[in-house]
Amino acid sequence: MPSYTPPLRDMQFVLHELLDLENELKAMPKHAETDADTINAVLEEGGKFAAEVVFPINLSGDEEGCQLNRDTHEVTAPTGFKEAYQQYFEAGWSALSAEEEYGGQGLPLVVNQCFFEMLNSANQAWTMYPGLSHGAHACLSAHGSAEQKNTYLPKLTSGEWTGTMCLTEPHCGTDLGMLRTKAEPQADGSYRLTGQKIFISAGEHNLASNIVHLVLARLPDAPVGSKGISLFVVPKFNVKADGAVGDRNGIYCGGLEHKMGIHGNATCQMVLDGAVGHMVGQPNKGLAAMFVMMNGARLGVGNQSLGLTEVAYQNALIYAKDRLQMRSLSGVKAPSKPADPILVHPDVRRMLLTAKAYAEGGRALACYCALLLDKELNHPDEKVRADSAEILALLTPIVKAFLTDNGFQATTMCQQVFGGHGYIKEWGMEQYVRDARINMIYEGTNGIQSLDLLGRKVLGNQGASLQKFGKLIGKLVAQEMGNEAMAEFTKPLADLGQKMTQFTTEIGMKAMGNADEVGAASVDYLRVAGHLVFAYFWARMAQVALAKIAAAEEEAQRPDPFYKAKLQTARFYFARLLPETLSLMNTARSGADVLMDTDLALA
Numbered sequence: 001m002p003s004y005t006p007p008l009r010d011m012q013f014v015l016h017e018l019l020d021l022e023n024e025l026k027a028m029p030k031h032a033e034t035d036a037d038t039i040n041a042v043l044e045e046g047g048k049f050a051a052e053v054v055f056p057i058n059l060s061g062d063e064e065g066c067q068l069n070r071d072t073h074e075v076t077a078p079t080g081f082k083e084a085y086q087q088y089f090e091a092g093w094s095a096l097s098a099e100e101e102y103g104g105q106g107l108p109l110v111v112n113q114c115f116f117e118m119l120n121s122a123n124q125a126w127t128m129y130p131g132l133s134h135g136a137h138a139c140l141s142a143h144g145s146a147e148q149k150n151t152y153l154p155k156l157t158s159g160e161w162t163g164t165m166c167l168t169e170p171h172c173g174t175d176l177g178m179l180r181t182k183a184e185p186q187a188d189g190s191y192r193l194t195g196q197k198i199f200i201s202a203g204e205h206n207l208a209s210n211i212v213h214l215v216l217a218r219l220p221d222a223p224v225g226s227k228g229i230s231l232f233v234v235p236k237f238n239v240k241a242d243g244a245v246g247d248r249n250g251i252y253c254g255g256l257e258h259k260m261g262i263h264g265n266a267t268c269q270m271v272l273d274g275a276v277g278h279m280v281g282q283p284n285k286g287l288a289a290m291f292v293m294m295n296g297a298r299l300g301v302g303n304q305s306l307g308l309t310e311v312a313y314q315n316a317l318i319y320a321k322d323r324l325q326m327r328s329l330s331g332v333k334a335p336s337k338p339a340d341p342i343l344v345h346p347d348v349r350r351m352l353l354t355a356k357a358y359a360e361g362g363r364a365l366a367c368y369c370a371l372l373l374d375k376e377l378n379h380p381d382e383k384v385r386a387d388s389a390e391i392l393a394l395l396t397p398i399v400k401a402f403l404t405d406n407g408f409q410a411t412t413m414c415q416q417v418f419g420g421h422g423y424i425k426e427w428g429m430e431q432y433v434r435d436a437r438i439n440m441i442y443e444g445t446n447g448i449q450s451l452d453l454l455g456r457k458v459l460g461n462q463g464a465s466l467q468k469f470g471k472l473i474g475k476l477v478a479q480e481m482g483n484e485a486m487a488e489f490t491k492p493l494a495d496l497g498q499k500m501t502q503f504t505t506e507i508g509m510k511a512m513g514n515a516d517e518v519g520a521a522s523v524d525y526l527r528v529a530g531h532l533v534f535a536y537f538w539a540r541m542a543q544v545a546l547a548k549i550a551a552a553e554e555e556a557q558r559p560d561p562f563y564k565a566k567l568q569t570a571r572f573y574f575a576r577l578l579p580e581t582l583s584l585m586n587t588a589r590s591g592a593d594v595l596m597d598t599d600l601a602l603a
């Protein structure tokens with residue numbers, strides 16, 4: 001059986017020592033009173049909830065899966081899921097970072113980010129039920145009418161109702177411009193929706209008393225393509241004028257997908273049979289409105305893989321200390337035992353450190369992004385709000401794709417640490433690999449994320465946003481100029497920053513002659529960009545750790561081993577993971593022809 005310990009110390013390091021959260025929050029009137037002690041106490045309780053309530057039903061939920069009653073169209077989630085959700089709802093966890101206006105506690109989003117990392121570690125499938133509600137909440141909050149907000153936001157805030165996003169149809173996932181679900185206007189201002197959606201996460205379940213579906217559909221006179229898509233709110237049960245749940249609406253689950261992982265989450269084929277819906281925002285502007293939910297979900301998916309990376313690492317480390325196989329190459333390490341623990345072997349350490357470096361680097365990046373979102377929404381200075389939004393837009397595809405690619409690598413490596421036992425269900429490691437796999441696919445595949453990054457976010461604005469992030473790197477490098485101890489981190493960071501500028505210009509030039517050059521380079525490009533961002537955060541984490549070690553030594557105290565561990569992991573990251581960028585840039589430079597001039601090879 002696997003175990004899980006909430007990584008509270010590392011969260012505190014990231015929030016308070018790396019990001020200086022308390023001071024950042026002081027600049028935002030909404031959060032000025034939120035201090036470090038409050039944040040730590042909330043996360044401690046949140047960690048207990050994740051580890052004690054949600055984690056114990058992870059393995060069993062995977063085995064049992066969800067059940068559909070074909071007569072009633074009701075879906076039952078695995079044993080214990082409903083009860084855990086009830087506890088989540090009663091304890092107010094759903095409202096943690098929601099607006100106070102609708103009953104929320106109004107804590108910063110960065111706190112919710114950490115709480116959800118722990119929930120994802122504990123049980124990704126369960127966490128998707130409440131997780132989707134946050135995106136639905138954000139979308140209605142940004143684009144809903146006053147009436148829609150009053151109807152839905154208090155219930156989504158409390159967790160009494162959950163949300164979904166209904167985009168995908170059998171013939172279209174990436175290319176939503178082709179979607180066919182129809183919305184017919186009615187005399188009373190509502191719409192009747194008809195069509196089929198597939199792969200809808202948490203589309204039907206028994207955890208909450210109502211489900212708020214946000215559905216993309218077409219009006220009868222809509223232009224073709226993505227400019228003809230509108231957004232509708234379609235509740236499972238129609239809502240009466242007094243806000244109470246009314247009669248059953250014509251949206252139901254027609255089938256459950258049998259899938260590789262996240263078995264505890266219901267992935268539903270949804271049938272819309274004249275379902276009553278109300279338009280959210282403007283006609284034919286639905287895709288733009290839905291992007292609020294999609295952007296939140298992309299950060300959320302990165303967070304899912306961060307959670308899985310952390311829990312897989314923790315279990316692989318415990319196993320590596322316990323499992324005895326062979327002797328160390330450099331001499332016996334455990335003479336009293338029949339063999340040494342596998343932790344002594346360099347290759348086992350390589351796998352463990354890869355997972356650790358990806359977990360801790362990912363946590364720094366994910367928390368930084370959540371704080372950017374807090375600033376975008378709440379900072380009094382307009383320029384800070386705009387800059388935060390711009391950098392967040394740049395980093396969103398990186399969080400989605402880089403963290404999920406890393407998550408799959410890391411969970412696979414942690415499974416490998418277990419040898420054959422990693423392949424056996426009872427150890428839990430194969431579930432982490434299976435669960436991590438979907439994160440690279442849904443919410444826009446990682447290939448699509450890379451096009452978003454290179455095509456839209458970088459080349460689309462002549463690299464302006466990238467340069468803004470580059471300034472942060474430049475500032476850190478200038479600050480540490482002449483600091484010998486930091487050179488092993490800042491030199492490769494500065495070097496990669498320069499190479500990235502040149503690399504981006506090269507692709508941009510080639511793309512002017514052939515647009516396929518963007519698609520040919522984009523996946524490698526995103527990985528290089530991901531490493532650039534990680535190198536920045538690992539250098540900053542090393543900077544904090546070095547300063548703490550120096551301060552302790554100055555006072556003749558023994559430095560906290562936490563900081564030495566941080567430095568060791570930073571060194572591993574720079575020596576063993578960052579150099580991947582060299583080969584990635586080489587493969588990207590091989591260009592489009594080697595891929596596109598292959599009609600015979602692919603005949």
Ligand SMILES: Cc1cc2nc3c(=O)[nH]c(=O)nc-3n(C[C@H](O)[C@H](O)[C@H](O)COP(=O)(O)OP(=O)(O)OC[C@H]3O[C@@H](n4cnc5c(N)ncnc54)[C@H](O)[C@@H]3O)c2cc1C
Pocket residue numbers: 165166167168171172173174175198199200201202259267438441442443444445446447448451519
């Ligand atoms: C378990 C699960 C849960 C899901 N949950 C939801 C949900 O809650 N709501 C929802 O609406 N959807 C959901 N989805 C759907 C998911 O978002 C889509 O499957 C995904 O976006 C990909 O769409 P697709 O499957 O149609 O693949 P396609 O769009 O057919 O893509 C197939 C391949 O072609 C590539 N491709 C397509 N276009 C391009 C291009 N222009 N350039 C380069 N490559 C391209 C893709 O990257 C991919 O590799 C879920 C899916 C699964 C499996």
